[in-house]
Amino acid sequence: MKWVGQPFVLTWLLVISFFVAIGAAILLQYIAIGWLSLPLLLIFMAAHDSLQTKQTIRRNYPLAGRLRYLLESIRPEIRQYFFESESDGKPFSKRQRSLVYQRAKNVKDTVAFGMQDDPNRIGYEWVAHSVYPKKADPASMRVWVGSDLSKQPYHASLLNISAMSYGALSKNAIMALNGGAAMGGFAHNTGEGGISPYHLQGADLIWQIGTGYFGCRTDDGQFSPEAFTQKANLPQVKMIEIKLSQGAKPGHGGLLPAHKNTPEIAAIRQLEPYTTVHSPSAHSTFSDPHGLILFIDQLRRLSGGKPVGIKLCIGVKSEFEEMVNLMAATGIYPDFITVDGAEGGTGAAPLEFMDHVGLTLNEALPFVSATLKYYGLREKVRVIASGKIISAFDMAKQLASGADLCYSARGMMFALGCIQALQCDKDSCPVGVATQNIRLANGLDVADKRVRVKNFHTNTLKALADLMGASGFEKPEDINPAQFFKRISPQEIVSFDKLNEHIQPSGQKYAFKNFTNN
DSSP, rough: OOGGGGGHHHHHHHHHHHHHHHHHHHHEEEEEEEEGHHHHHHHHHHHHHHHOOSSSSHHHSSHHHHHHHHHTHHHHHHIIIIIIOSOOOOOHHHHHHHHHHHHTTTOOOOOOOOOOOOOOOSTTTEEEOSSSSOOOOGGEEEEEETTTTOOOOOOESSEEEOOBBBBBBBBHHHHHHHHHHHHHOOOEOTTTTOGGGGSSSSEEEEEEEEETTSSSOOOOOOOOOOOHHHHSSSSTTEEEEEOOOOSSSSTTEEEGGGGGOOOOHHHHTTTTSSEEOOOOOOOOOOOHHHHHHHHHHHHHEEESOOEEEEOOOOSSSSHHHHHHHHHHTTTTSSSSEEEEOOOOOOOOOOOOHHHHHSHHHHHHHHHHHHHHHHHTTTTEEEEEEEEESSSSSHHHHHHHHTEEEEEEEEHHHHTTTTOOOTTTTTTTTEEEEEEEOHHTTTTOHHHHHHHHHHHHHHHHHHHHHHHHHTTTOOOGOOGGGGEEEEETTEEEEEEHHSSSSTTTOOOOOOOOOOOOOO
């Protein structure tokens, strides 16, 4: 019986069984007992499992082994719907997601029966209220961005849509975000993928320029001043942001999978369609702080004096300090700096980068603010905080830590209907947000979701005004870090001003080469 074990014999038996099963199913269907073809189908599946070599469990346990892969594929949903508590979901808990959903839908967002968080846990944070509350106006939650070097300063909302490209998100998602921003009067960061037609639904834009220079590049991928000038002077573009790095994968560069790089997206980015796009980890236009500030100055001039800033996740602190030192020495500095915390990440990234590279926002933001203050630039340069900001307390905490305004990415995705399915990099987002699958994307109704984006923004700023007023703050600039506290041990709490007072630049003297600005 050795012949039975020969692969080619089993292959032919498999083929014959397949056609027998198909024929039997057709025949049995005509005589109204098609259910009898099920055993033949199971036999075929078992034979296939036994012959395939990709998965050992299926090979050793035909049919039964399939259950393991089925359960694994729905593990996030099982955990989220049946086992996850109100507060232990990652990266956002059920309570956090529900807060966004409620504010986006403009329904009741209060909770009952007392505190569910543990005030005795290490890391618990809160703000001290005042016995003399003030009345803070949500309409005052705006700040001017634009230094004395800028000719077209922008009056920005304290909460804006963080960088998410068309390509990473669907066109319906981009249109809904932009439409909501237009209705609510706040800004929409394009992400490094460039300005698409779907970004032109009426909102103010912050155009992000990444290492791939998408939308302003030459055929060989270098920066094109001509292409930049044309788009930077669009009336919708209010600010320009140079991305040095991002929280999810600092120093790594972005990735657009081939299946998401459709002909339309490729045309916008000036690429070949259906190719995997790796954004370079570094800019080709500059490679040191001298080149960076010259690039900032060039973009400011080419855009007609619009505010130009940089975005980065803080890593080697001395590199940032050297950068700011040179800015102060030359008198050429950005209009704003976006600090992206390592905890950010709508984009996919290797686990090592996602979990183990870069400073978190809580650590980076006070350092950036202190460094700018040390070199005399804090009053000239606005600071934008980006990283897991979805509630009014999240905003107030970052404003107390050194930010002037905030970005939200995943909060805005939740407003669109994101369910934290963790499918962002697989083109299978079930709610049509992070996918280029037309069928899934079309399920996202732009008219409905843009209203939810606007509602989330409006209600979050109202909540911020309420929180500020209860704490005795009338305006955002009144927010005092001495009234914010963090538990650092079971017996010790510390205010934010004391918590961050040790975070100071080194004051190291840097030797700069001769600098000329042509």
